[in-house]
Amino acid sequence: MRDFLSVGLPVVAIFALLPLVYANQLLLFNFVLFLILAQGLNAIYGFTGYLPFGYVGFFGAGAYGFALAVMHLAAPPALALLLAGLAALVLAMILTPLLRLSGAYFAIANLAAAQAVYQVIANPALQDITKGPYGVSLASVFAPRASYGAALLILAGVLALVAWLRHGRFGLALQAGRDDPVSAAMAGIPVVSSRIIAWLISALIAGLAGGVFAWHISVFYPETAFDLSTSIFAIVFTLFGGAATLSGPIAGVILLYGLYNLIGISVPQYFQLIYGALIVGLVLFLPRGLASLLQRRGVDVP
Amino acid sequence: MSPEPSSSDRLLAVDRLVKRFGGFRALDGVSFALGAGEVLGLVGPNGSGKTTCINTISGLYPPDGGAVRFAGQTLGGLPPHRRARLGINRTFQSPRPFASLTVRQNVALAAAYGRRHGADAGPADIAALLAELELDGLAERRAEDLNSAQQKQLDLARALATRPRLLLVDELAAGLNPAELARMAERLAALAGGGMALLVVEHLLGFLDRLTDRVIVMNAGREIFEGTLSEATRDGEVVRVFLGGEHVG
Numbered sequence: 001m002r003d004f005l006s007v008g009l010p011v012v013a014i015f016a017l018l019p020l021v022y023a024n025q026l027l028l029f030n031f032v033l034f035l036i037l038a039q040g041l042n043a044i045y046g047f048t049g050y051l052p053f054g055y056v057g058f059f060g061a062g063a064y065g066f067a068l069a070v071m072h073l074a075a076p077p078a079l080a081l082l083l084a085g086l087a088a089l090v091l092a093m094i095l096t097p098l099l100r101l102s103g104a105y106f107a108i109a110n111l112a113a114a115q116a117v118y119q120v121i122a123n124p125a126l127q128d129i130t131k132g133p134y135g136v137s138l139a140s141v142f143a144p145r146a147s148y149g150a151a152l153l154i155l156a157g158v159l160a161l162v163a164w165l166r167h168g169r170f171g172l173a174l175q176a177g178r179d180d181p182v183s184a185a186m187a188g189i190p191v192v193s194s195r196i197i198a199w200l201i202s203a204l205i206a207g208l209a210g211g212v213f214a215w216h217i218s219v220f221y222p223e224t225a226f227d228l229s230t231s232i233f234a235i236v237f238t239l240f241g242g243a244a245t246l247s248g249p250i251a252g253v254i255l256l257y258g259l260y261n262l263i264g265i266s267v268p269q270y271f272q273l274i275y276g277a278l279i280v281g282l283v284l285f286l287p288r289g290l291a292s293l294l295q296r297r298g299v300d301v302p
Numbered sequence: 303m304s305p306e307p308s309s310s311d312r313l314l315a316v317d318r319l320v321k322r323f324g325g326f327r328a329l330d331g332v333s334f335a336l337g338a339g340e341v342l343g344l345v346g347p348n349g350s351g352k353t354t355c356i357n358t359i360s361g362l363y364p365p366d367g368g369a370v371r372f373a374g375q376t377l378g379g380l381p382p383h384r385r386a387r388l389g390i391n392r393t394f395q396s397p398r399p400f401a402s403l404t405v406r407q408n409v410a411l412a413a414a415y416g417r418r419h420g421a422d423a424g425p426a427d428i429a430a431l432l433a434e435l436e437l438d439g440l441a442e443r444r445a446e447d448l449n450s451a452q453q454k455q456l457d458l459a460r461a462l463a464t465r466p467r468l469l470l471v472d473e474l475a476a477g478l479n480p481a482e483l484a485r486m487a488e489r490l491a492a493l494a495g496g497g498m499a500l501l502v503v504e505h506l507l508g509f510l511d512r513l514t515d516r517v518i519v520m521n522a523g524r525e526i527f528e529g530t531l532s533e534a535t536r537d538g539e540v541v542r543v544f545l546g547g548e549h550v551g
Binding site (some may be wrong): 178179180187188189191244 | 383399402416461465
């Protein structure tokens, strides 16, 4: 809880106050959204070592879970958010066997699974249910301030969760299983089932993020909800800052998403080039993120 | 040879255990039994199946034939973490610490997850264990920063934190200096004195000699000798597999 009070709460407080002084609420919302997604990815990658390239699949499942609940059940936003999380959770349960794979195979299979979900939702034959490729409009529940507040609440919960994972017994057991699954099992840790729990938690977080995204933006298409760059961004932000820490992914989002928006405004034509060079440099010179610069000097990065 | 009838009430009974890797029979019908407080040495040339034997007893490999019985229960395909909670634990030939966690976290996790239900470990418990294995000064260091002898101590501390009734020791002595060796032998003897059963795989026969008077010699996945270490050195077949045929006689 110490990390949550020193790092998590100030971040939530800053983003709660920023709309008072800065008018571009959509940009602020996107920051909050990526803070949530980066920590959700951290929960699975940082603590188990499984890198889900199809992470956006859970985000999209959440967005469409929210949309379907509003369109077909006339659910109030709070209930629709819960159903968004549930949709991602169910998808993660179906995809649990993927955890038998490891490394690149897991990443690729997960990516393919996300694409499959996207193709199903965007299928014109399902237009009556999902509106297919034509996108959904949720004007009846449009409420930018309430949805921004909900995103902040989710962020606070997610930060508290990752702070707990870092120091709680369960999170330490996950890290032990990541460091060495064989000796972790000999220490009595049920490596496979704890990994599955981390996977479900991580998917739930992405589902809630997708739901609150659908609520805030209210009009979107399958290709927005299942945009692969959402996965890439969450991964790059987390890796850049330092996985398995609380502050690393936060720093990654603030710096890189900040840079992304700066480039996007000033020199958009060079965006891909600069971002690509950054990722290559990161992998080559700083594979364990910014946090490792301090960790190497013996600093316990929160 | 099938084990004598009394072996069913021993703590560990290994009965005609078979483990195959493809066409290779790493274990080819090994049988032995081990009682509480007993130390059994397992020796043999490289590739004779010693580590495979430990891996199969600890649940890393499912056996392809035969059975492992522990405290009267046939273990079958029971996963390693359940065996740990039953009271089977081990060290590894090359240490396998949780590299990014501290020494104290390594041991505390094993104490929290590896014990039978209801047997809780307090912080004082863990501190005492760390002190006993001379790791108390390193408790807050990350395990990856330890040298290899210290990581071996940590491996043992983590295994002991689960309060095992059977400890499988895989070449713990390799790489220790003579003073460390003597202390390690004393420590293991004390554990056996406290009622723990120990199965010790070791190439350093001097170390084994200090610990135990019963050894099993393995070759090509089979047991070729059982008895005292000094008898083993006079056994024709044992000498042949270790040194080659012309030394016999």
